[in-house]
Amino acid sequence: MIEIARExxxxxxxxxxxxxxxxxxxxxxxxxxxxNNVDEVCDDLNARFDLKSLRRKAKxxxxxxxxxxxxxxxxxxxxxxxxxxxxxxxxxxxxxxxADRGLx
Numbered sequence: 001m002i003e004i005a006r007e008x009x010x011x012x013x014x015x016x017x018x019x020x021x022x023x024x025x026x027x028x029x030x031x032x033x034x035x036n037n038v039d040e041v042c043d044d045l046n047a048r049f050d051l052k053s054l055r056r057k058a059k060x061x062x063x064x065x066x067x068x069x070x071x072x073x074x075x076x077x078x079x080x081x082x083x084x085x086x087x088x089x090x091x092x093x094x095x096x097x098x099a100d101r102g103l104x
Contacts, residue, residue: 005041009049012037013058021066022073071101 016031042049062069075097 001045002047005045005047006049006054008041009038009051009054010058010061012041013051013055014062017059017062018069018073021062021070022077072097075101 012034015034016026016028019026019030038051041047072094076094079093079097
């Protein structure tokens with residue numbers, strides 16, 4: 001359970017840095033839901049994590065996977081542009097985009 005929580009925190013900390021690859025001026029507020037998720041995970045498990053270290057690792061993972069993240073972001077933007085009334089994209093569609101672009 002602790003490892004799953006750690007991975008969830010890592011993913012949450014990667015959200016804003018990944019968004020900033022596509023939108024460098026994204027405000028800090030865009031990461032607020034991610035930070036709330038981290039708080040909830042820590043509270044639910046009554047656990048302490050080295051959040052500074054996990055934040056640093058998340059940024060490193062984003063940097064290491066920068067090209068793939070940018071390709072995915074562009075593909076998602078292209079998809080959303082074709083259906084302007086949709087504000088979300090399903091995990092099925094994301095998996096299809098990844099497969100179509102050879103990222104999966």
